[in-house]
């Protein structure tokens with residue numbers, strides 16, 4: 001099964017089922033696995049607080065949604081970042097929480 005590795009949470013690994021007919025967002029997979037991740041607008045693509053840095057696996061991600069593309073164009077998401085609520089993993093990826101989006105009660109390893 002494919003996996004998501006979170007590099008700055010001690011390389012925590014989450015495995016998920018890949019369903020190509022109805023893929024699930026990174027954020028939904030993290031939530032299913034009880035991983036705290038900022039998502040101020042509730043996963044509706046309005047806030048960018050759920051963004052992650054992509055460490056590896058850029059080619060294993062769904063195409064950018066329209067709303068995500070607009071945030072890129074506005075400079076609110078960098079080239080190496082994606083919104084976890086808008087992005088579906090299609091294989092193994094490694095991500096990290098950007099400095100600005102770290103939660104106060106979570107221990108990060110870098």
Ligand code: FES
Pocket residue numbers: 038039040041042043044045046047048049050051083084085086
């Ligand atoms: S949770 Fe707000 S954009 Fe993803």
